[in-house]
Amino acid sequence: MLTSAFGLHMTTLPPDTNSPAAPKSYTPHLLHKFDSPAELKQLHAHLIKTNASISVLPLPKVASVCSRGRCFPYAQHIFARSDNHDTSVWNSCLRALAEGDHPIDAVSLFYQMRTSDVLPDAFTCSFLLKACVSLLDIANGKILHGVVEKLGFGSNLFLQNMILNLYGLCGEMADAMLLFDKMPQRDVVTWNTVITQMLKRGDIEGASRLFSRMPERNIRSWTLMISGCVQCGKPKEAIDYFLKLEEESGLRPNQVTVVSVLAACADLCALDLGKRVHEYSNRSGFKTNVLVCNTLIDMYAKCGSLEEASRVFDEMEGKRTVFSWSAMIVGLAAHGRAQEALSLFSSMLQDGTEPNGVTFVGLLHACAHMGLVDEGRAFFTSMTRDYGITPGIEHYGCMVDLLSRAGLVKEAYEFIMEMPIKPNGIIWGALLGGCRLHKDIKLAEQAIQHLSVLDPLNDGYYIVLSNIYAEAGRWEDVTRVRKLMKARGVKKTSGWSKITLGGGIVHEFVAGDESHPQAEGIFRKWDELAVEMKLRGYVPNTSLVLLDIEEEQKVKFIYRHSEKLAVSFGLLNTPAGTTIRIIKNLRVCEDCHSALKLIAAISGREIVVRDRNRFHCFKDGCCSCGDYW
DNA sequence: GTAGGGTTAG
Missing domain, CATH: 1.25.40 (Serine Threonine Protein Phosphatase 5, Tetratricopeptide repeat)
Structure with missing residues (x-):
C-alpha cells in the first residue's frame, strides 16, 4: 500500500x-x-x-x-x-x-x-x-x-x-x-453545507427550518434554497425564496441564482418573472454566461414563448453549446414545429456542433408530433451510424410514439419486440396511446398486459383503455376495467392546472375546486363564457366521463375541469390582450381542447397550455397542434 | 484553501 x-x-x-x-x-x-x-x-x-x-x-x-x-x-x-x-x-x-x-x-x-x-x-x-x-x-x-x-x-x-x-x-x-x-462555532458555510445536504435528500422542510434559524445568510444560502427546491420538484417554493431574497435580504442575485430561479420559472410557466430575471441578468452583465443563456432559452421555450427563446439563441455572445442547440430543438419539437426543429439541426451541424442524445430526442419528438415517419426513421439510424450515439430507452420511446401515432401500430409492436433493452412502461404506454388513436383494441389489450406488470398503479393507462372501450361502445369492458382498477387499488390522479400571475404568485386549481378565494367570480366567469360558447356551436363532450351518472351531472363534471377554472381565473386577473399561460399535469381532454379554442376566440387572448407532453397554443379559435395530439 | 448552476420519450 x-x-x-x-x-x-x-x-x-x-x-x-x-x-x-x-x-x-x-x-x-x-x-x-x-x-x-x-x-x-x-x-x-x-x-x-x-x-x-x-x-x-x-x-x-x-x-x-x-x-x-x-x-x-x-x-x-x-x-x-x-x-x-x-x-x-x-x-x-x-x-x-x-x-x-x-x-x-x-x-x-x-x-x-x-x-x-x-x-x-x-x-x-x-x-x-x-x-x-x-x-x-x-x-x-x-x-x-x-x-x-x-x-x-x-x-x-x-x-x-x-x-x-x-x-x-x-x-x-x-x-x-x-x-x-x-461544533463550538459555525459560520455561514457551516449552515450552507448542512442545508445543501438536507436538500439533496429531498428534505425541504428540514432545510427551510435550518434556513430560518441561520444567524446570517449570504447569496449562496438563498441560491441553494432556490436550486434545492427546484431539484426537489418544488418550483413554487423556489420562487417564494427568490421573491423573499429580493425583498428582504439586500443581497444581489448572481449568475447561479439567476440560473436556478429561471429553472423554477420554466417549471411553472412564470414568464413574467422569467422576463424580469432576464432583464436583471442583462443589466448585471451575465449575457456572456453560456449557462445563463441556455437556461433562458429553456425557460422561454417551456413558457411557450419560442420567439423570445430564439432571440436569446440568436443574440448569444458566448459560443453556443450542444445544450443551447438542443434546448431550442426540444422546444420547437414540443410546439409541434417540426420543420424548424429539423432545419435548426442542419444549422447546428454546419456550425460544427456535435449533437448528443438529447438533440436526437428533440428531433424524434418533433417527427412524432408531425407524423414524419421517414425522417424519424432516418434520424434513428443516423444517430448511431453517424454520431456513435447508442439509443437509450427514451429514443426507443420516441420511435414507438412516432410509429404508433402515425397508425403503424403493428410495426410499433414489432419494434418493441426487437428492442435490445427491456421496454418500460412509457414504451408500452406510447403504443397504447397509438392504439387509442387508431382504435386497435387487440393490441391495446396486449399493451395493458405489460403495463399492469410494469406500472400497475398508474391510473393513466387503465383510463386510456377504458376510453378505448367507451369509444367502441363496449360498456361492459369499461366497467370491467373500472373494477380492475378498484381491485388493484389504483387511484385516479386528480388533474390540476396552475397559472402564474405577474408577481410570480402561483395559483393552482384541481377539478371541481371551490376552495379558491375567488371561486365565486371564477364560476360566474365560466358561466358567461359557456353561454357565448354555446352560441358559437359548442356542445359539451361528455363521452369520456367514465362515471355512471346522469348527463347533466356529466356536464357539470367537465365544466369544473381544472384548466377551465384556471383560464377563467386568468381572464379575470390578467390585463386584456395578454397571453394566458397554464400548465397541466395530465393531457388536456377533448372537451377542454375545443372549449379553449373558442375561449381564445371570444376573449381575443392567446392561451398557451403546456400539458404533460406538449404545448397547445390557442389563438383565434385554432390550436397550434392542429388537433393532432 | 470549505458551501450553490442547464437540455431528454407516454
Missing part, C-alpha cells in the same frame, strides 16, 4: 536524470526564474539536456509550483529525489495529488507521511479531506476526523466544515448532524 503510493503512476514520470554519472552542472540563474508548470517543464528539459541533477532545485518552490499547477508527475519526481521533507513539501505534493485527479495516491502518501517524523498541519488535513471528498472515502474520512481532533484542530472552522461536507456527501447524515450540533 505504502510503496504503491507513487508506483501507480510511474509511467507518467519524467525521465530519470539522477544517474550516478550525472555531473552537477546546471544553470543557477534558471532556478529562480520559473513560476509556472510550463516553465518548470522547460527547466526540467534543460536539466536533462545538461545532464544535471534535479535534486539541486529549490525544493519548496518546485513543490509549490507543482501544487498550484496540479502538476502531479513533477511533484512526485521531486519528492522522490529529495530527503529534505518538511511539512510544506509534503503538503505541496499532497495537494498536487489531491487536486490533480490522483486522490488515491494522496491518501497513500498521507499514510507514508504518518510513518515519518513530520507532523501534519491544518493544510495537510484539508488536502486529505479534499481527496476523501472526491473518493467519497468515508472510512479514511473518519480516521482523518480523529487526526484532526487529536492535533487540536477541533476549533478550525474550515476543517470542521470540510468534515461536515464529507459526512453529508457520503450519506452519513447522522454523523453530520452530530458534528453540526456540537
